[in-house]
Structure formats: C-alpha cells, structure tokens
Amino acid sequence: MKAVVYHAPYEVRVEEVAIPRIQDPADAVVRLTSSALCGSDLHMYQGRIVPEPGLILGHEGMGVIEEVGSSVRLRKKGERVVMPAHLFCGVCVKCAEGITAECLTMRPGKVGAAFGYAGEGHYPGMQAEWVRVPYADANCVPLPGTPGDDQEDDFLMLADALVSGWHAADLARVQGTSTVAVFGAGPIGLLTVMSLLMRGAGLVFSVDYIVERLGLAQELGAIPVNFQASDPVDQIREYRKQHGIPPGEGSLDGVDAAIDAVGFQALDRSDPTVENPNQVIQDMARLVNPGGTLGIIGVYVKKDPRPTAGEGADGSLRVPWGQLFSKDVTIGMGRTNDRQYTRRMRDLVMSGRVHPGRIVTHHIPLEAAPDGYRLFAKRTDGVIKVVFHP
Ligand SMILES: NC(=O)c1ccc[n+]([C@@H]2O[C@H](COP(=O)([O-])OP(=O)(O)OC[C@H]3O[C@@H](n4cnc5c(N)ncnc54)[C@H](O)[C@@H]3O)[C@@H](O)[C@H]2O)c1
Ligand SMILES: [Zn+2]
Ligand SMILES: [Zn+2]
Numbered sequence: 001m002k003a004v005v006y007h008a009p010y011e012v013r014v015e016e017v018a019i020p021r022i023q024d025p026a027d028a029v030v031r032l033t034s035s036a037l038c039g040s041d042l043h044m045y046q047g048r049i050v051p052e053p054g055l056i057l058g059h060e061g062m063g064v065i066e067e068v069g070s071s072v073r074l075r076k077k078g079e080r081v082v083m084p085a086h087l088f089c090g091v092c093v094k095c096a097e098g099i100t101a102e103c104l105t106m107r108p109g110k111v112g113a114a115f116g117y118a119g120e121g122h123y124p125g126m127q128a129e130w131v132r133v134p135y136a137d138a139n140c141v142p143l144p145g146t147p148g149d150d151q152e153d154d155f156l157m158l159a160d161a162l163v164s165g166w167h168a169a170d171l172a173r174v175q176g177t178s179t180v181a182v183f184g185a186g187p188i189g190l191l192t193v194m195s196l197l198m199r200g201a202g203l204v205f206s207v208d209y210i211v212e213r214l215g216l217a218q219e220l221g222a223i224p225v226n227f228q229a230s231d232p233v234d235q236i237r238e239y240r241k242q243h244g245i246p247p248g249e250g251s252l253d254g255v256d257a258a259i260d261a262v263g264f265q266a267l268d269r270s271d272p273t274v275e276n277p278n279q280v281i282q283d284m285a286r287l288v289n290p291g292g293t294l295g296i297i298g299v300y301v302k303k304d305p306r307p308t309a310g311e312g313a314d315g316s317l318r319v320p321w322g323q324l325f326s327k328d329v330t331i332g333m334g335r336t337n338d339r340q341y342t343r344r345m346r347d348l349v350m351s352g353r354v355h356p357g358r359i360v361t362h363h364i365p366l367e368a369a370p371d372g373y374r375l376f377a378k379r380t381d382g383v384i385k386v387v388f389h390p
Contacts, residue, residue, distance in 0.1 A: 089103050
C-alpha cells in the first residue's frame with residue numbers, strides 16, 4: 001500500500017509499504033478514505049519534534065473496517081469509522097476517568113500514545129491506504145452514511161481538530177456569555193471559535209496575521225484581530241472600550257478567557273519571520289481579566305531540538321507568573337482527551353448544526369502528499385486544512 005513516510009526535516013515521501021494485518025485479537029484493520037494534515041504534523045516536518053525515520057505519519061483518519069480480530073465485540077467489518085488521534089485502551093484507570101490522552105496501556109511504562117507521531121508509541125499513522133487500529137472497540141467510532149458523502153470532511157474533523165477546539169474551550173472553562181480571545185486561526189483556532197460560539201460565548205476575538213484565516217474566523221462569527229496591524233492586546237481593549245464596558249468595570253476591558261491555539265512555534269509579532277515561544281503566553285497574560293482563565297491547546301515540548309531566540313531548548317519558557325498570580329488566573333492545558341468528545345461532536349455533526357469541514361481548503365491525492373506538506377508549511381494558496389485521499 002502507499003503511505004507517507006518521514007525521512008528527515010522537510011522530507012516526507014510516499015512509499016510502498018506492507019499492508020497492516022491483525023496482530024492482536026483486539027485489533028481492526030481499516031481501509032482509509034480520508035486523512036488530514038495537522039499543525040502537529042508541521043512540528044515534525046519542520047524538524048522541531050523529531051520522529052524516527054521510517055515512521056508513517058498521520059493522526060487524523062477515517063475509513064471502513066476491513067477486518068476485525070477475534071476479541072473485537074462492538075465493531076464489525078464494513079462499518080464506517082473515525083479514529084481519535086490519541087490511541088487509548090478504554091479500560092485502564094486513566095481511560096476510566098476519561099483522561100484518554102494519558103492512557104496507561106498503549107505505551108507501557110509511559111502515558112499516552114498517538115497514531116503516526118514522534119515519541120508516541122511507534123504506531124503507524126493514517127496518511128496511508130490502510131491502518132491497524134489497536135483496541136478497535138475503543139478507537140473506532142462508528143459513523144453513519146457512506147464513504148465520500150457530503151459529510152466526509154465534517155466527520156474527518158472529529159479525529160482531532162473539532163474535538164481539540166472543544167477541549168480548548170473546556171481547558172479555559174469557558175461558560176456561555178464569556179468574552180474570549182483565541183490566539184491562532186489555524187484549523188484548531190478556527191474550530192475553537194466554532195466550539196465557543198456553539199457553547200454560547202458572547203464576544204469571541206480571533207488573533208492571527210494570515211488574512212484568509214482571519215476572514216474565515218470572521219465568517220464563523222469571531223471578531224478578527226490582525227497582529228501585524230498593531231498590538232492585539234491593545235486592539236481588543238480598544239474594541240471593548242468602544243463597544244461599551246459597564247460602569248465601574250473599566251478594569252475588565254480584557255477577556256474572561258484566552259486560548260492559545262498556536263503553541264511553542266509562535267511567531268514574534270514584531271517580526272513574524274522569526275519565532276518567539278513566549279509571545280502568545282505573554283500576550284494572554286496581559287489580556288486576561290482578573291479572575292479569568294487560560295486554555296493552552298497549542299503544543300509545548302519537553303525538549304526543542306532547534307530552539308529559536310536562544311530559549312525553550314529544555315521546554316522552559318518565560319511565563320509571567322507574577323502577573324498571572326496577581327490576577328488570580330486559572331490555567332488549563334494539555335492534549336485532547338478525544339474520547340470524552342468524539343461521540344458528542346459526531347452527534348452534533350449529524351444534527352446538521354455544525355459543519356467543521358468548512359475549514360478544509362485542499363483535497364489532494366495521497367500520492368501528492370509531499371506537495372500538501374510544502375503548501376501547508378508555507379501557508380500559500382489560502383491553505384487552511386489539507387485532506388489526502390488514498
Ligand atoms: N493539545 C492537543 O491535543 C492538540 C491537538 C491538535 C493540535 N494541537 C496543536 O495546536 C496548534 C495549532 O494547530 P493548527 O493545526 O491550527 O496549526 P497551524 O500551524 O495551521 O496554525 C497556527 C496558527 O497560529 C498563527 N500564529 C503564529 N504565531 C502567532 C501569534 N504570535 N499570535 C497569534 N497567532 C499566531 C499562525 O499564523 C497560524 O495561522 C499546534 O501547536 C498543534 O500542534 C494540539
Ligand atoms: Zn491533528
Ligand atoms: Zn487506557
């Protein structure tokens with residue numbers, strides 16, 4: 001079968017590899033119909049998280065079950081399914097708590113695992129024609145409809161992007177009526193905006209500098225804030241002042257919650273050709289109101305092999321703890337516990353109320369995946385979300 005194989009930074013190739021087989025009675029083998037490219041893949045593509053050469057990439061996939069192992073009880077051959085990015089067993093204590101991204105089973109002695117990702121258990125990824133799915137009863141989520149129908153893109157966003165947007169809102173404990181700023185208008189930031197508005201947030205600001213992404217954020221209902229125009233914290237405070245802040249609440253001209261959908265490869269606002277891993281954290285610390293919350297869904301790494309600005313090599317950054325402490329800020333962060341959300345988000349998609357697939361800008365044959373990676377990394381051609389088709 002064909003699969004996208006990692007070789008070195010900026011070098012992924014589509015290669016012929018063996019079709020996966022059932023290795024454990026709890027496995028299924030799925031023939032993939034769509035798989036997506038994610039900002040998390042870019043960290044590896046750009047050499048900032050280093051996978052083992054030969055790893056098949058891709059943690060966002062859906063398809064049809066071709067074969068199930070003898071102990072699989074719930075799933076059947078022929079079913080249409082989507083697989084959450086973070087693999088989990090469904091039965092360990094962390095899975096029982098719903099903290100599926102910290103599953104104790106999938107990487108013995110360590111916590112958590114994922115398809116096609118560096119340091120996440122060597123599980124071959126889903127930018128491929130087929131994939132082996134361990135613990136298939138847990139990791140294959142059934143979908144209605146038929147492959148390639150008009151909900152294919154919507155359902156594909158259940159693999160990671162939409163559930164991560166919803167998780168970001170949970171991390172920041174956003175309640176209906178909150179005023180929220182989302183930093184980053186990539187796929188995760190945009191689907192965070194969609195989740196926040198669905199959950200009844202009042203004002204939602206979307207901060208980025210890529211015009212097409214800000215345009216889509218605005219179409220989704222956010223107020224776009226271009227950080228290249230001027231300091232986004234000042235812009236948001238100014239907007240809030242102009243649109244009326246209740247008497248006596250002048251010191252609450254920031255936001256109730258701020259969400260980081262960028263991560264450690266944040267760009268420096270004064271020169272977006274270079275990175276500044278502290279940029280978003282520092283902006284959020286300035287912007288959040290007293291008693292507010294921060295949700296960090298963007299990835300921060302334990303070790304950055306090519307740190308920029310001389311910082312972050314060991315994962316430690318300059319976080320303004322004093323500012324955060326004096327404002328009584330609550331912070332949530334981490335990987336998405338997908339399975340808490342997959343079924344609920346699937347049912348929302350089925351209800352027709354949300355169309356997360358509208359962020360997909362490019363459909364590309366799997367054979368052309370290296371072009372998709374190049375395009376997504378360069379942010380050209382209005383690219384937001386790329387989907388590969390085997
Ligand atoms: N926690 C999880 O489980 C989880 C799941 C999925 C993705 N992620 C992470 O979420 C992040 C976003 O993913 P994506 O697919 O949207 O990636 P992306 O790279 O397409 O989007 C990032 C966006 O951030 C913008 N940006 C850069 N610097 C900025 C700054 N200083 N201020 C505001 N915006 C800035 C970029 O212009 C870009 O549009 C990545 O770090 C990804 O790894 C985490
Ligand atoms: Zn992803
Ligand atoms: Zn588990």
